[in-house]
Amino acid sequence: MTVASGGPVVEAHFLTAGYRNRPVWRDVSFSLAAGECVAVLGPNGAGKSTLLRVLLGLLRPLAGTVKVFGEPPRRGSARIGYVPQARAFDPETAIRGVDLVALGIDGHRWGIAWPSAGRRAARARVDQAINAVRASAYAHRGIGQVSGGERQRLFLAQALVGSPDLLLLDEPLANLDIANQSTMAELVAEVARDRGITVVLVAHDLNPLRRIVDRVCYVAGGGVLIGPPEEVVTGPVLSRLYGAPVEVLIDSAGRRFVVGLEEEVAHPHTGEHAGHDHHLGDL
Amino acid sequence: MSSLGAVSPSFGGGNSFHWNLVDDFRQMWSFAFFQHGFEAGTVVAIVAGAIGYFVVLRRSTFAGHALSHIGFAGAAGAVVLGVDPLWGLLVLCLGAGGVIGALGQRLRGRDTVIGIVLAFSLGLGALFLSLYQGNDANEAVSILFGEILGVSSADVVLTLSIGALALGLICLMYRPLLFASVDEDVAEARRVPVRLLSIAFMMTLALAVAVAVQVVGVLLIFALLVTPAAIAERVTRRPGRAIAVSVAVALFSTWLGLAISWYSNYPVSFFIVTIAFVLYLLVRVVPALVALRRGVREAGRFVPGPPDLDPMDGGRVLQ
Numbered sequence: 001m002t003v004a005s006g007g008p009v010v011e012a013h014f015l016t017a018g019y020r021n022r023p024v025w026r027d028v029s030f031s032l033a034a035g036e037c038v039a040v041l042g043p044n045g046a047g048k049s050t051l052l053r054v055l056l057g058l059l060r061p062l063a064g065t066v067k068v069f070g071e072p073p074r075r076g077s078a079r080i081g082y083v084p085q086a087r088a089f090d091p092e093t094a095i096r097g098v099d100l101v102a103l104g105i106d107g108h109r110w111g112i113a114w115p116s117a118g119r120r121a122a123r124a125r126v127d128q129a130i131n132a133v134r135a136s137a138y139a140h141r142g143i144g145q146v147s148g149g150e151r152q153r154l155f156l157a158q159a160l161v162g163s164p165d166l167l168l169l170d171e172p173l174a175n176l177d178i179a180n181q182s183t184m185a186e187l188v189a190e191v192a193r194d195r196g197i198t199v200v201l202v203a204h205d206l207n208p209l210r211r212i213v214d215r216v217c218y219v220a221g222g223g224v225l226i227g228p229p230e231e232v233v234t235g236p237v238l239s240r241l242y243g244a245p246v247e248v249l250i251d252s253a254g255r256r257f258v259v260g261l262e263e264e265v266a267h268p269h270t271g272e273h274a275g276h277d278h279h280l281g282d283l
Numbered sequence: 284m285s286s287l288g289a290v291s292p293s294f295g296g297g298n299s300f301h302w303n304l305v306d307d308f309r310q311m312w313s314f315a316f317f318q319h320g321f322e323a324g325t326v327v328a329i330v331a332g333a334i335g336y337f338v339v340l341r342r343s344t345f346a347g348h349a350l351s352h353i354g355f356a357g358a359a360g361a362v363v364l365g366v367d368p369l370w371g372l373l374v375l376c377l378g379a380g381g382v383i384g385a386l387g388q389r390l391r392g393r394d395t396v397i398g399i400v401l402a403f404s405l406g407l408g409a410l411f412l413s414l415y416q417g418n419d420a421n422e423a424v425s426i427l428f429g430e431i432l433g434v435s436s437a438d439v440v441l442t443l444s445i446g447a448l449a450l451g452l453i454c455l456m457y458r459p460l461l462f463a464s465v466d467e468d469v470a471e472a473r474r475v476p477v478r479l480l481s482i483a484f485m486m487t488l489a490l491a492v493a494v495a496v497q498v499v500g501v502l503l504i505f506a507l508l509v510t511p512a513a514i515a516e517r518v519t520r521r522p523g524r525a526i527a528v529s530v531a532v533a534l535f536s537t538w539l540g541l542a543i544s545w546y547s548n549y550p551v552s553f554f555i556v557t558i559a560f561v562l563y564l565l566v567r568v569v570p571a572l573v574a575l576r577r578g579v580r581e582a583g584r585f586v587p588g589p590p591d592l593d594p595m596d597g598g599r600v601l602q
Contacts, residue, residue, distance in 0.1 A: 056472045076472075076473055080472070085468075090342075096520050100466065107459060107473065110459060111458065142520035155469075
């Protein structure tokens with residue numbers, strides 16, 4: 001929308017990130033163009049959420065530079081919408097979907113929201129966001145009383161209500177059944193397309209997303225690879241990234257399945273910095 | 284509460300009930316200790332009812348419970364030093380509240396840490412009570428179970444000031460606290476100071492606990508801090524309304540408890556706790572009964588005989 005300036009939405013140069021000087025991945029360079037949809041894949045603990053935390057400004061890079069909308073990331077940017085990993089709510093939790101979405105507008109402000117013209121305008125934006133994710137049927141129910149998929153949509157509405165240009169979604173498909181996974185994926189693609197939003201979403205499985213993603217960002221073995229799925233999710237490329245033999249099986253529908261070769265992984269012939277020897281950057 | 288060792292005032296046991304409630308109330312009001320109790324009770328009910336919503340929402344009920352027990356050591360220590368126990372409560376509750384808040388919402392084993400400090404504090408409290416010459420059981424009982432009719436006029440002023448401060452803080456923190464309570468990660472990304480809020484909330488809770496101990500005591504604190512909010516969340520899912528209902532329930536329990544005690548000889552805190560408990564049972568049992576009745580009525584609609592099953596519709600019964 002407002003990214004008409006044409007510059008990349010995200011730009012990283014030799015970025016190294018991690019906690020307390022212990023890098024999770026290092027020397028990563030890539031850039032994301034406006035309107036692009038990128039899936040972040042990789043094993044648990046490889047640093048997928050770390051990437052989101054860096055982009056959100058919650059974690060300072062250990063080395064290198066990263067720019068979001070041409071500036072170093074900072075907390076509280078209204079141009080970024082964020083949906084963290086889903087969590088459970090008690091069924092009695094006394095807060096509704098609409099209240100949750102409204103927090104996306106003014107939840108960071110001090111005090112109580114008193115009725116006013118601005119408040120009514122905010123209400124209209126809340127309704128609009130809820131309609132966009134088609135959640136109006138249950139938005140007035142308690143947040144602990146809707147299903148996991150319904151709650152995910154409400155959180156998506158909360159992220160959208162501030163009219164962001166970049167959407168960061170952490171495991172939006174986790175704990176959803178297969179039908180809900182594809183509905184959710186298509187919904188994300190639809191709102192992103194309508195609003196020209198750049199999307200970065202963390203996922204476990206590329207397949208439900210393969211119709212909506214332009215590129216994949218594979219985080220593993222201390223490195224990050226970014227590129228089109230058919231180039232990145234291949235046996236030789238992932239084997240290099242993991243520093244261990246990996247095979248990718250492709251079925252008749254074009255779905256890709258990453259399979260580790262256990263018998264060889266059980267005898268690692270690598271040192272401490274397994275994956276770091278290979279220089280992994282932009283493809 | 285500051286009536287050190289003195290036999291706590293009471294209405295002298297069982298005024299008989301008249302239907303002229305206005306007249307009865309005028310008579311109650313003529314006793315200064317009743318006035319003080321009513322005033323302190325009202326402030327405490329409003330503050331505890333309001334903050335209770337967040338206590339339940341943030342699943343901090345154990346922290347609230349622990350604060351009161353840690354406060355017990357402070358109250359008992361103050362008695363030994365000859366200071367108003369309310370001050371002792373305030374100091375220890377605030378200190379403990381700050382530490383618990385700094386531990387954060389996410390720390391694993393947080394409740395274990397709180398529990399260990401709680402146990403130590405109760406032990407300290409026991410020591411202080413025995414140090415207090417004569418080991419006066421009255422003082423212990425009033426700290427443990429509350430002595431609303433022993434509240435002095437100085438305590439009322441202090442309670443009102445602390446209550447106003449706590450309520451003001453809740454109003455100030457309202458939106459970001461709500462945000463951080465339901466959605467900590469997003470709130471943090473939106474620049475809400477979640478850690479500061481965690482500490483500020485616990486210290487506000489400490490203020491509420493310190494004043495509430497006067498009314499229901501260390502052991503019965505749940506009745507004002509948790510029960511009204513738990514009732515409210517079964518009645519409404521709107522945050523604003525839930526807080527209003529919670530305050531109303533806390534006020535109703537406190538006022539009715541005080542009024543009933545006028546006609547009887549039993550402790551006020553017993554009545555407050557019992558009223559809140561009965562209300563809780565009502566909101567849990569009544570909806571269940573309604574659902575059960577509806578179920579029975581709907582079940583009765585079936586015509587006896589083999590059900591007409593549609594195999595294409597997953598075997599659901601056709602209407």
